[in-house]
Amino acid sequence: MSKRKELLLRAYIVLAVLILIALMLITATVNIGVFQAEQWREKGDSTKLKYFDIEPDRGNIYSADGYPLATSVPYFDLHMDLNSEAMTKSIFDANIDSLAIYFSRYVFTDASPASIKRKMIRRRNDGDRYFPIKNNATYEELKNIKSFPLIRLGKYRGGLIVERKSRRLKPFRNLASRTIGLDRDNAPSVGLEASFDDYLRGNAGKKLMERVGNVWIPVHDLTEIDPERGMNVVTTLDMRIQDIAEKSLLNALHNHNADFGLAIVMEVETGAIRAMVNLDRGNKGYYEAYNHAIGDATEPGSTFKLASVMALLEDGLVDLEDSIFINHGRAVFGKYQMKDSEWHKEMQLTLRRAFELSSNVGIARAVDQAYGGSKKDAAKYIKRLHQFGLNDKTGIQLEGERDPFIKDVDSDSWNMAMSLAWMAHGYELHITPLQTLTFYNAVANNGKKMRPYIVSEINDGTTLVKRFKPEVLDSRIASSATIKLAQELLEGVVIRGTGSAFKSNEYNFAGKTGTTRLEYWKDDGRKYQASFAGYFPAEKPKYSCIVLVNNPTQNGYYGATVAGTVFREIADNCMATDIELMAKATVPLTEEKAQSLPVFQAGYSADIQTVVKKVGLNFDNNSNGEWAILMPGEEQISLENRSLEKGLVPNVVGMGVRDAIFILENRGMSVKVNGFGRVREQSVAAGTRISGQKILLYLG
Incomplete structure (x- = not known):
């Protein structure tokens, strides 16, 4: 080669x-x-470097009137990397004296600047990269510390390490607390926090951390992924009505020494939940602990009589003027005696009168006579209950709704001698308070059954993501004739029946009392559940409402005495504070309520005039503009112009929050509110030139 x-x-x-x-x-x-x-990667994680999740802020939950019901408030754990590569000795030495002074004045207030300086020098010489400054610092404290000498040079040369966390707060505290719910790591989440967690929780970010000794410090590089904040949930809750309902229910629970209670207010036309209150007895009072409104399916008692009579009417088996043999309110079905709550002097009552007086015997006998001939006949009664949707969940946007239970004729527990009679007045079946209210709401809505809903929209703070609209479950649960008669019956209960003791002379409302005996199979001790379901005003109703009080032990236990008075108080307050409802009042409000009309109330002039005229007060109308304020006078109140000059911050003190926000935002201002009620103070003085600034409204 x-x-x-x-x-x-x-x-x-x-x-x-x-x-x-x-x-x-x-x-x-x-x-x-x-x-x-x-x-x-796992091997590297276990030694030196590791990616950590950056938890995102949860989205806010708002009321329909714009109040934050649940919000994430940030707080920060602050440390210093005293050996950051960019923090040279000359930079450290040039700033340590002034930084120690600032730390002594604002952070370590018990230590002298000299001792702080010595400690920081020693820790730097020891190679410390995680010098603690402050835990759980607020955002304002963080901003202040960022302005300190050395730290203000930036995260590289200044060495500031910020670990962001958040705390979930409910600005209204106990108000609607259980409905809003809890987001928790050590137990299942509940309420809206659970039902809308997919929207609220956001997306976690990623941050590369380096282990230095026993601590992990952030590595500032380009691989960090910022977290995405959760979306906002806007509810249908009206905090004015929620507040009214809670206070009314709370007073009743104390007055009757009850175990727990609930109140729900629903908008008739749409099914929107305007208030949902659940209060349980605790060690130091009553608190929102469990959502009985959707989570308790119990025997409803006499409020179920409406469904029984409607079934009879739908099948054409009775007339409301038919006579029913009640035997003074005593009857025997099978082996058991049935009694009315009180002895009646009459032997017979018309079906209408039996309903108004809530006669168990009267309604039970009417149903038993009509459907008790055979299982086939009894099945017709059950079929009507299904037609009314009483065997279905409502499908509200909250987790935990219980299934209703309507006994079937083929079930093992069916007894031809007893089941119909007891079901007729609300026993041997189970239904939640919300399911009962949904049925009553359909009657108020002329037979149209709406799905109850409590969330109206999802947004990301600027853009609408999803809107929830009113949904019709059944366009007509019964014939128009049956619905009309059902409405007559419910009005009759309040005018002439068990609800007459708490009827109003200022407006009409309709509903049915309920007094359910709990654990009726026990011989010792008696427990009751008082309830009232209805709607107001009776003519063109706007709201339906159910109130339930469990185990009242003093000052009465009947539905009318305990729950009916709460319903009336809720309705009174809604009628007195809603301009649309005031126009439907049958007579002007009482002088006492008229005098409670607040002066210095500002707002849309036409609305204020409507209110003042409706309550029957004389006033001097000196307003000829769109906006006005009610002012006190020597002899009578007067309505004066509230001028709004172009380009200047308007005076919105005394206005409702909606009017105030409308005016300010239309002038290019960014508005935040604090508190509840009408505007009592504004952060930017009226007359200031508008330049797109933020304004904080204090309510009260």
Whole structure:
């Protein structure tokens, strides 16, 4: 072999070896970087570097009138990397004296600047990269500390390490607390926090951290992924009505020493829940602990009589003027005696009168006579209850709604001698308070059954993501004739029946009392559940409402005495504070309520005039503009102009929050509110020139 060929061969061999080595390196790189990436990443995590989740802020939950019901408030754990690469000795030495003074004045107030300086120098010399400054600092405290000497040089040279956390707060505290719910790590979430968690929770970010000793500090590089804040949930709750309902129910629970109670207010036309109150007895009072409105399916008692009479009417088996033999309110069905709540002097009552007086015997006998001939006949009664939707969940946007239970004629517990009679007045079946209210709401809505809903929209703070609209479950649960008669019956209860003791002379409302005996199979001790379901005003009703009080032990236990008075108080307050409802009042409000009309009330002039005229007060109308304020006078109140000059911050003190926000936002201002009620103070003085600034409204 010639020398030239030998050299070429050696060159080829070397080249081949190099190519082989290169291929091996590429293969190993791909294998490690792709196929074994997770394995090596885990190994690296366990030693030096690791990615940590950055928890996002949860979205806010708002009321329909714009109040925050649940919000995430940020707080911060603050440390310093005293050995950051960018923090040179000259930078540290030039700033340590002034930084120690600031720390002594604002953070470590019990330590002198000299002692702080010595400590920081010692920790720097020891290689400390996680010097503690303050835990749970507020945002204002963080801003202040960021302005300190050395720290204000930035996160690299200043060495500030900020660990952001958040705390979930409910500005209204106990108000609607159980409905709003809880987001918790150590137990299942509940309420809206659970039902809308997919929207509220946001997306976690990622941050690379380096382990230094026993602590992890952030590595400032380009791999950090910012968290995405959760979306906002806007509810249908009206905090004015929620507040009214809670206060009314709370007073009743104390007055009757009850175990728990609930109140729900629903908008008739839409099914929107305007208030949902659940109060349980605790060690120091009553608190929102469990959502009985959707989570308790119990025997409803006499409020179920409406469904029984409607079934009879739908099948054409009775007339409301038919006479029913009640035997003074005593009867025997099967082996058991049935009694009315009180002895009646009459032997017979019309079906209408039996309903108005809530006669158990009267309604039970009417149903038993009509459907008790055979199982086939009894099945017709059950079929009507299904027609009314009483065997279905409402499908409200809250987790935890219980299934109703309507006994079937083929069930093992069916008893032809007893079941119909007891079901007729609300026993041997189970239904939640919300399901009962949904049925009553359909009657108020001329037979149209709406799905109750408590969330109206999802947004990301600027853009609408999803809107929830009113949904019709059944366009007509019964014939128009049956619905009309049902409405007459419910009005009759209040005018002439068990609800007459708490009827109003200022407006009409309709409903049915309920007094359920709990654990009626026990001989010792008696417990009751008082309830009232109805709607107001009776003519063109706007709201339906149910109130339930469990185990009242003093000052009465009947539905009328305990729950009916709460219903009346809720209705009174709604009628007195809602301009649309005031126009439907049958007579002007009483002088006492008229005098409670607040002066210094500002707002839309036409609305204020409607209110003042409706309550029957004389006033001087000196307003000729769109906006006005009610002012006190020597002899009578007067309505004066509230001028709004273009380009200047208007005076919105005394206005309702909706009017105030409308006016300010239309003038290009960013509005935040604090509190509840009408505007009592504004952060930017009236008359200030508008330049797109923020304004805070204090309510009260």
